[in-house]
Amino acid sequence: xxKDITLGQYFPGDTPVHNLDPRTKLLLTVVYxxxxxxxxxWGGYALVFAALCAVMAVSxxxxxxxxxxxxxxxxxxxxxxxxxxxFTAGDDILFQWRFIRVTQTxxxxxxxxxxxxxxxxxxxxxxxxxxxxxxxxxxxxxxxxPLKKLHVPVxxxxxxxxxxxxxxxxxxxxxxxxxxxxxxxxxxxxxxxxPERAKALLPLLIPLFIxxxxxxxELALAMECRCYNGGEGRTRMKQLHMTWRDAAxxxxxxxxxxxxxxxxxxxx
Amino acid sequence: xxxxxxxxNVTYTYPDGARPALDGVSLDILPGTFTAVLGSNGSGKSxxxxxxxxxxxxxxxxxLVDGMDTADEKDLIAIRRRVGMVFQNPDNQIVANVVxxxxxxxxxxxxxxxxxIRRRVDAALKQVGMYDFRMHAPHLLSGGQKQRVAIAxxxxxxxxxLVLDEPTAMLDPRGRREVIASVERLCRxxxxxxxxxxxxxxxxxxxxxxIVMDRGRIVMDGAPGQVFPQADRLRALRLxxxxxxxxxxxxRAAGLDLPPEAVTPEACADAVKEALCH
Numbered sequence: 449x450x451k452d453i454t455l456g457q458y459f460p461g462d463t464p465v466h467n468l469d470p471r472t473k474l475l476l477t478v479v480y481x482x483x484x485x486x487x488x489x490w491g492g493y494a495l496v497f498a499a500l501c502a503v504m505a506v507s508x509x510x511x512x513x514x515x516x517x518x519x520x521x522x523x524x525x526x527x528x529x530x531x532x533x534x535f536t537a538g539d540d541i542l543f544q545w546r547f548i549r550v551t552q553t554x555x556x557x558x559x560x561x562x563x564x565x566x567x568x569x570x571x572x573x574x575x576x577x578x579x580x581x582x583x584x585x586x587x588x589x590x591x592x593x594p595l596k597k598l599h600v601p602v603x604x605x606x607x608x609x610x611x612x613x614x615x616x617x618x619x620x621x622x623x624x625x626x627x628x629x630x631x632x633x634x635x636x637x638x639x640x641x642x643p644e645r646a647k648a649l650l651p652l653l654i655p656l657f658i659x660x661x662x663x664x665x666e667l668a669l670a671m672e673c674r675c676y677n678g679g680e681g682r683t684r685m686k687q688l689h690m691t692w693r694d695a696a697x698x699x700x701x702x703x704x705x706x707x708x709x710x711x712x713x714x715x716x
Numbered sequence: 717x718x719x720x721x722x723x724x725n726v727t728y729t730y731p732d733g734a735r736p737a738l739d740g741v742s743l744d745i746l747p748g749t750f751t752a753v754l755g756s757n758g759s760g761k762s763x764x765x766x767x768x769x770x771x772x773x774x775x776x777x778x779x780l781v782d783g784m785d786t787a788d789e790k791d792l793i794a795i796r797r798r799v800g801m802v803f804q805n806p807d808n809q810i811v812a813n814v815v816x817x818x819x820x821x822x823x824x825x826x827x828x829x830x831x832x833i834r835r836r837v838d839a840a841l842k843q844v845g846m847y848d849f850r851m852h853a854p855h856l857l858s859g860g861q862k863q864r865v866a867i868a869x870x871x872x873x874x875x876x877x878l879v880l881d882e883p884t885a886m887l888d889p890r891g892r893r894e895v896i897a898s899v900e901r902l903c904r905x906x907x908x909x910x911x912x913x914x915x916x917x918x919x920x921x922x923x924x925x926x927i928v929m930d931r932g933r934i935v936m937d938g939a940p941g942q943v944f945p946q947a948d949r950l951r952a953l954r955l956x957x958x959x960x961x962x963x964x965x966x967x968r969a970a971g972l973d974l975p976p977e978a979v980t981p982e983a984c985a986d987a988v989k990e991a992l993c994h
Contacts, residue, residue, distance in 0.1 A: 614812060670809035683827050
């Protein structure tokens with residue numbers, strides 16, 4: 449049951465999008481989000497959608513994968529729509545029934561907000577679908593490098609992320625094992641009221657916690673034995689390289705932002 | 717030949733321990749040898765292992781690695797680079813979520829230049845037969861494979877000594893065989909000094925030298941062929957003898973004249989064949 453959880457879903461591939469430097473992808477995602485939030489015209493949303501489709505086509509990510517990823521967000525999207533639809537003030541009333549009132553401004557805003565949320569999440573999904581978690585970690589470490597001057601432990605943070613990712617499957621496996629062990633002793637994890645079930649989780653969480661601490665201890669020892677000495681003076685086997693592809697991607701990003709600003713100016 | 721590790725009269729008591737875990741241990745480990753350390757639980761064998769790369773520092777006496785005192789803080793990294801350590805649980809030694817990135821961890825820590833890291837990682841993975849798995853996620857490997865990755869992770873430091881603290885305790889028979897075969901190859905072909913802490917007599921039978929510990933002291937020390945035939949003494953120390961030795965001792969009791977020092981399965985088979993053909 450726990451095996452179904454897919455974290456940091458990454459679909460390996462060998463497309464121009466997959467092969468971009470993770471730093472480029474991270475920066476362009478930020479540019480994309482900033483662009484998305486400056487959009488205030490239908491033409492702008494069409495452009496964002498076109499850009500999204502283009503990246504999807506090039507990276508050969510199937511729309512179905514994206515839809516699957518968006519499913520858990522249905523509630524938030526519906527909530528956004530309802531909130532904007534019914535609670536936007538305006539005098540161009542389209543429909544009224546007792547205290548429920550829908551205005552034209554409200555309808556427009558609801559559609560715009562839903563599009564914004566959808567495009568925002570889809571954009572970040574495309575990043576994680578085409579970039580391995582390790583590459584994202586590496587890219588973040590490099591991008592946040594200048595913060596080292598401000599004594600932000602950038603390397604340590606990225607190592608923590610890397611170790612967390614490494615141990616997720618191990619801990620899921622362990623949780624499964626503890627669950628089986630407790631069930632074998634008659635623990636009931638599936639029925640009962642919510643508080644009862646929450647309470648039933650306790651005999652699961654405590655062993656998991658204790659074993660995690662033990663693991664952390666052993667891992668720290670093993671790391672020390674492999675000469676881990678903090679981020680200072682460390683080198684990397686895999687170095688990130690920017691190529692002409694990255695330059696091209698940045699040009700496309702700039703064009704994207706330019707077009708959005710132009711559409712905004714023209715009001716289309 | 718100068719010993720690569722010299723242990724001089726070391727005594728160590730854990731902070732919460734009533735009696736010393738190590739009690740006046742002296743030992744020289746020669747380069748390129750394969751030493752197995754045996755002993756029942758609480759005999760001090762793991763404590764001894766932890767002294768070899770300065771995880772624990774002696775309460776009295778000293779440990780020298782290539783002439784460097786482990787108590788000397790400034791030589792810590794140099795000592796740990798020379799004496800690699802592999803632990804029991806392979807899951808808790810692997811840092812990264814791709815095999816080759818994990819093997820690269822130690823040389824990255826040492827500040828090795830990236831092309832050289834690549835070379836060492838590939839070489840280390842080939843030495844333990846895991847090169848084809850270099851892009852795999854560690855959690856999808858079997859226990860024996862994970863443990864070999866952990867060994868490769870240590871080999872990438874280019875160590876002189878490989879200390880393994882019960883590396884096969886959590887593995888199935890097949891994983892055990894794979895790991896021990898890799899370790900033996902590293903010692904015989906690459907000349908790496910191996911110190912293997914183990915509970916398994918058949919693994920110890922493959923060593924050049926067997927050290928038996930009891931209550932923090934070394935009580936037996938010699939070639940497997942000299943140590944294992946002393947079955948009564950081993951049993952008194954709550955240890956068993958390898959099945960090969962057991963067989964030979966019983967055949968001897970039954971009147972066959974077999975050499976008691978034939979402890980590896982190959983030597984034992986040859987000896988039995990010899991005796992039966994005559």
